[in-house]
Amino acid sequence: MSIRYDEANRIFELDTRNTSYRIGIVDEEGFVGHIYYGQKIRPQKCDQFLRTCEAPFVPSKNNRERCSFMDTFPTEYSGNGIGDYRESCIAVKTANGSRTVDLKFVDYDIVNGKPGISGLPASFAGEEEVQTLVVHMMDGGCGIDVDLIYSVFEDEDVITRSVSVKNAGDRNIRLTKVYSACIDMDDEDFEMLTLHGSWARERQIERRPIAYGKQSVSSLRGESSHQDHPFMAWMTKGTDQTTGDVYGMHFVYSGNFIAQIEKSQFDSIRAVMGIHSEGFEWWLTPGETFTAPEVVLTYSHDGLGQMTRNLHDFYRCHMIRSRYLHQKRPVLINNWEATYFDFDTDKLLAIAKSAAEHGIEMLVMDDGWFGHRNDDATSLGDWFVNENKIKGGLKHLVDEVNKLGLKFGIWMEPEMISPDSELYRKHPDWAFAVPERTATLSRNQYVLDLSRKEVRDYVCECVHNVISSANIEYVKWDMNRQLTDIGSVEFTGDRQGELAHRYVLGVYELQERLVNDFPDLLLENCSGGGARFDPGMLYYSPQIWCSDDTDAIERLSIQEGTELIYPLSTMGAHVSDCPNHTVGRSTPFMTRAHVALAGTFGYELDITKISEEERAMIPEQVSMYHKYNDLVREGDYYRVASYRENGLYDCWMVVAKDKSEALVTYVQVLGRPNVHSRKIKLLGLDVAADYRLDGTEKVYGGDLLMNAGMLIETMRGDYMSRLYHFVLDNSLTCLLYTSPSPRDPKT
Secondary structure, three states: OOEEEEOOOOEEEEEOOOEEEEEEEEOOOOEEEEEEEEEOOOOOOOHHHHOOOOOOOOOOOOHHHHHHHHHHOOEOOOOEOOOOOOOOOEEEEOOOOOOOEOOEEEEEEEEEOOOOEOOEOOOOOOOOOEEEEEEEEEEOOOOEEEEEEEEEEOOOOEEEEEEEEEEOOOOOEEEEEEEEEEEEEEOOOOEEEEEEOOOOOOOEEEEEEOOEEEEEEEEOOOOOOOOEOOEEEEEOOOOOOOOEOEEEEEEEOOOOEEEEEEEOOOOEEEEEEEOOOOOOOEEEOOOOEEEOOEEEEEEEOEHHHHHHHHHHHHHHHHOOOOOOOOOOOOOEEEOHHHHOOOOOHHHHHHHHHHHHHOOOOEEEEOOOOEOOOOOOOEOOOOOOEOOOOOOOOHHHHHHHHHHOOOEEEEEEOOOEEOOEOHHHHHOHHHEOOOOOOOOOOEOOEEEEOOOOHHHHHHHHHHHHHHHHOOOOOEEEEOOOOOOOOOOOOOOOHHHHHHHHHHHHHHHHHHHHHHHHHOOOOEEEEOEOOEOOOOHHHHOOOOEEEOOOOOOHHHHHHHHHHHHOOOOHHHEEOOEEOOOOOOOOOOOOHHHHHHHHOOOOOEEEOOOOOOOHHHHHHHHHHHHHHHHHHHHHHHOEEEEEEOHHHHOOEEEEEEEOOOOOEEEEEEEEOOOOOOOOOEEEOOOOOOOOOEEEEOOOOOEEEHHHHHHHOEEEOOOOOOOEEEEEEEEEOOOOOOOOOEOOEOOEOOO
């Protein structure tokens, strides 16, 4: 049993394989307090950490200081306006204008299994895998019942949390804030880790000390965003990949969010996460329920690396539903950076023919195939084929590509509408807009009002018609702008605050319909690159385009931040042309492949225009992908060194679950003169086993590789890379791939 209730001491005991979480019910009023989260402890009385026997004491013993009690008590879910001046988790506006919420314990349920969340992505598991605790609370004054929901995933050392709020009264109420999780604990000189960025610079790791007051990351852009990520961790000072205590919180949501840590006057911290309250309002009529999205919690005593592996295993086992989860994805070539809008059937078939000859397995037709779209100013919403470009129609093109032995995929941006489109001329009210204001364009497009059923039905019909018209096996679903002018003719003025959340629910509904109707479709989500790379989207697509910046060196830090919390199999990563279209950098063709190998692997270039030398390397790279992808997709990820930190080189590795093999990727970003070989220490191997370096007769003990390390000779030139594949000494060997030197292409 992973969840127990100690009735004598009124303590809920939640245990995973290596962690424990404790919740206490105190005082006759039923305050629900956070006692402990950390390394696993035995069941025992531990409510002393609630400090209720210290001043200001509980209200039943010292009601004259109730306000002081509320402002110091480590609550499990904070109310509003009752003396707790730290961040509240819930707020309402009742018919009489009151905003106070004071929640008290009522009852609980412990059930086997993991309930879903209607309309929202959420983790899943069988009844034998997970137990769920539901703590029932209420505030009779404002007439709401609140359930705190905890599901315990023992093997992955993960606990998920969500909250549901029911209007239990007889009058309408308005929710103005509903966060999904709250944790109060003593500060231990923690540092905070977050992921910030921008377009082409997504998910950059940032660490900083936790200061007094509030420090947060958030998005009000209608999506999880390039700029901040719905994740935060806090850790003991000096934490690295292998040592230190780490607490991680990750939001399973694709819209506006806040992730915040607040340090109080008494040196405690409060961590909260949920839908951002700015602009949020939700009407609840009597009997109606609002359920907040899920938060994923994990704790590691063994540094950031173990937190990473907890989350990787959790998302692989309990979030991604696609049949492609444990399959190799087809090696694709996308025509975007090859042609942009300048293509037709003949050009695409020329790319497809050469791609097929070199082992590539799928052609993806990107933006520009529909309406009269020859640039990014027109036609979004007009999802019919431009036969001036696609001569003979879409089915003809797909059939011809299939005859070459390639699969076919297509790009779409179903959530958007161009002012210059047949759809906008017919239905201008289908775009988000605020009356009597000039609408805000971004990328020359507006946002469709997906809160409206007829709009969702239209989008669904268009997408389904395109996919059904030919043998389309892959869809790249893009979203290239943030939300502005969030107004709808569908809702009255006092319900406009629901629109941002209803938009996200509309996206989820569309993607749920898509994957249900086309269960064999490979769906890749995208949002101007990585602006909507979040756990919510993983529920619908097994991979997400990591960033529009495909430069191999820029990708090192982008992918490091992504790999910190997401399985490698979820990262869309391609080999692109050089000079790179974003930064103008030129890197060796094999280095580009080695970096892309850490993700889904594909190509983003015109294969008919690259050099013969590079084209000849593609079959080798495709073979490399097929040889190593099972390991990369399913294995345990270890970060060995960070170019972001050292400015010279990058190194990561993937180790098979049974430790039978390991793949080490080393990138020398900058060459150096007059230096010795570099020593790196590997991670995650079996210390009692011997490993052979493939392509050689060299055998090393796992203990030697981890404790003494291995030597990597300095390569000549910048941006060089190598793969080192280690197998148990009695295993088969394979090639050692090395990126060529700029001076000697045959190396």
